[in-house]
Amino acid sequence: MKGFNFHSVKNVKEAKKLASGKSAFLAGGMTTIPAMKLRLASYSDIIDIKNIKDLSGIKVSSKSLKIGATTKHAEVAASKEVKKAISSLAHLADGIGDPQVRNRGTIGGSIANNDPAADYPAACLALNAIIHTSDRKIVSDKFFKGMFETALKKGELIQAVEFQVPDKSCYVKFPNPASRYAIVGVYVAKYKKEVNVAVTGVESAVFRCKKIESALKSNFSSSAIDGVKISSSGFNSDIHASSDYRAHLIKVLAKKAVAGCK
Amino acid sequence: MQKVSLEINGKKVSREIEDHTLLSTLLRDILSLTGTHIGCDTSQCGACVVHVDGKSVKSCTLFAADIHGSKVTTIEGLANNGKMHPMQEAFKKLHGLQCGFCTPGMVMSAVDLLKNNKKPSDQEIRDWLEGNICRCTGYQNIVAAVKEAASKM
Ligand SMILES: Cc1cc2nc3c(=O)[nH]c(=O)nc-3n(C[C@H](O)[C@H](O)[C@H](O)COP(=O)(O)OP(=O)(O)OC[C@H]3O[C@@H](n4cnc5c(N)ncnc54)[C@H](O)[C@@H]3O)c2cc1C
Ligand code: FES
Ligand code: FES
Numbered sequence: 001m002k003g004f005n006f007h008s009v010k011n012v013k014e015a016k017k018l019a020s021g022k023s024a025f026l027a028g029g030m031t032t033i034p035a036m037k038l039r040l041a042s043y044s045d046i047i048d049i050k051n052i053k054d055l056s057g058i059k060v061s062s063k064s065l066k067i068g069a070t071t072k073h074a075e076v077a078a079s080k081e082v083k084k085a086i087s088s089l090a091h092l093a094d095g096i097g098d099p100q101v102r103n104r105g106t107i108g109g110s111i112a113n114n115d116p117a118a119d120y121p122a123a124c125l126a127l128n129a130i131i132h133t134s135d136r137k138i139v140s141d142k143f144f145k146g147m148f149e150t151a152l153k154k155g156e157l158i159q160a161v162e163f164q165v166p167d168k169s170c171y172v173k174f175p176n177p178a179s180r181y182a183i184v185g186v187y188v189a190k191y192k193k194e195v196n197v198a199v200t201g202v203e204s205a206v207f208r209c210k211k212i213e214s215a216l217k218s219n220f221s222s223s224a225i226d227g228v229k230i231s232s233s234g235f236n237s238d239i240h241a242s243s244d245y246r247a248h249l250i251k252v253l254a255k256k257a258v259a260g261c262k
Numbered sequence: 263m264q265k266v267s268l269e270i271n272g273k274k275v276s277r278e279i280e281d282h283t284l285l286s287t288l289l290r291d292i293l294s295l296t297g298t299h300i301g302c303d304t305s306q307c308g309a310c311v312v313h314v315d316g317k318s319v320k321s322c323t324l325f326a327a328d329i330h331g332s333k334v335t336t337i338e339g340l341a342n343n344g345k346m347h348p349m350q351e352a353f354k355k356l357h358g359l360q361c362g363f364c365t366p367g368m369v370m371s372a373v374d375l376l377k378n379n380k381k382p383s384d385q386e387i388r389d390w391l392e393g394n395i396c397r398c399t400g401y402q403n404i405v406a407a408v409k410e411a412a413s414k415m
Contacts, residue, residue: 006264006281006327026328033284033323034305046281048328074317098393099371100308103317104324178306180392 002042008051012134012157018047019155025049027070027109030101055108055159060085063165066132069108069158077102086127087262088169088187092119095173097180108158111143114150114205116236117181119173120161121206125198126171126187127163134159147204166191170260172253173201176240183241184249188257190220197254202235202246212254222255264327270295271339285321285329286310289336297337297366301395308394311367312336318374320393337366340373349373349411358407360398368394372408381412 009015015025023045024032035041049055049070056070060081067076076082077094096102096110096119110120111131123129124140131138134157143151152158166189173185182201186209189196195216200206215224230250235243264283267276270293277292289295289312301309303322310322313335340347349369352358359365368391375382375390382390387408388401396404 001282003280003282006325008327008330026325029323029325029328030305033325036282037304046325050328098308099374099390100311100318100320100393101305103319 001036002039004043005045006048007045008048011052012055012159015047015049015052015157016134016155018045019157020045021154023047023155025112025157027106027112028072028101028104029109030097030105031109031113031115049157058082064162065089065165066160066162067107068160070106071108073097073102073105073107073110074099076107085165086163086169088171088189089123089127089163092123092171092187095119095175095180107161111161112150112152112158114144114148115181116147116204116206117176117183117185117201118206119171119182119185119200122171122182122185122187122198122200123163124161125206125208126169126189126196127166128189128191128196129164130162131158132160132162133157141208144205149205164191168261170257170262172257172260174249174253184246184253186250186253186257188216188254188261190216190261195220197257199250202250204236209250209254212250216258220258222258225251225255225258264330266326266330268326268329268331269333271335279326281325281327283326285312285314285324285326285334288326289321289334295336295338299363299366301363301367306393306395307364308367308371308391309364311370311394313370313374316374316377318371335370337370340369347373348414349376349408352407352411352414353404356403356407356410358399358404364394364396364398368396368404372404372411375408376412376415380415382408384409 024043026046026048056068059066065085073093073096082090129140169189171187173182185200187198197209197212230247232243232247235246237243299309301307305323312321387405
């Protein structure tokens, strides 16, 4: 790994001041450190944001659930508030990687990284999340831009992710048996006036499957998905799963998710 | 350079280290605590698992400077007055190891499991050890050892 200067900052202002074209924020480090070791990335400055007060923690109201950026996966998975407000989200956090990844990895880091097979981006799209940053609020539909690409500008810090509490919801993933990243993951969330179906692991970035959404809008049942045709064109194809298999899995998992909604 | 102070296995340790020093490098190369193993060095295998402030983490994926002021427990810190920890006893008794390379990480991870779940089921043990890879045993005896330790603790 190439050397760098390590900075531990106490507030957002300090973090922003240190940020440059050659710096990275450090949250759990579960993506950044392996990338630096493999020399896929190198930085002159690493800015540890975990000691910034108020960046970690969980707040619930009747309509929304707000999770601070440096809140760890293990904390979300174990949180009584999350289990009560959006149990599918606690379940998602509990399925990320392994216990040691969950003891370090954070929601802000996961979303900022926007891995095409990551779990939290699907939750953001399905649960109409608003991403609160140091500069603005970004709706999820405008946040996830492409492979490892987001709407974040250089030096912009995610402070919290605010999810809209659904009537019912469920996340089902078909995990890669080694890493637990999603080969395909489908998040279904039902609100009074809409149904959201977010899919991860399938394209260069997470997306909403409008075809399944409209089928479910008129008839919220697993059988409503039977007639939907999903074309595999443009889908990821690799040693783990072909694009056709991924297309097939979207329907299978969406049906399971609808049946599992609570 | 960074001055990092830690409490490692109950002893206070302070060192000037390069900013990019990993906890695994500090433990193995600087402090000669070589019980913590490096298998993959890319966060996959769990051979390097230690406890930081009571929670299991992969020491190969953690900058030592990041945990300044923390308490670290490594496999060397489990035994008490020369008597093995019940988890170590159980691994020995039930052949929860063959070559032993994965064992320090397995043991540290399993000890963390029992902190929050006193009587884990086979499935819960397997789920928890997701991040610990063993190339030898086929896991059967590891799961049996964790159950045995749970019954003794
Ligand atoms: C073995 C293994 C298995 C895994 N399995 C899964 C899985 O099953 N599902 C899954 O979804 N993920 C998985 N992950 C990834 C894991 O969830 C990581 O925690 C996550 O991708 C990155 O979070 P982090 O806090 O560690 O971020 P870091 O590595 O610290 O940072 C990642 C990137 O985000 C930036 N960043 C971090 N925080 C902020 C912020 N607040 N604002 C702006 N930018 C920020 C950093 O600068 C960096 O560019 C796995 C990782 C490993 C090592
Ligand atoms: S050496 Fe740390 S996970 Fe393999
Ligand atoms: S005993 Fe050899 S790798 Fe586990």
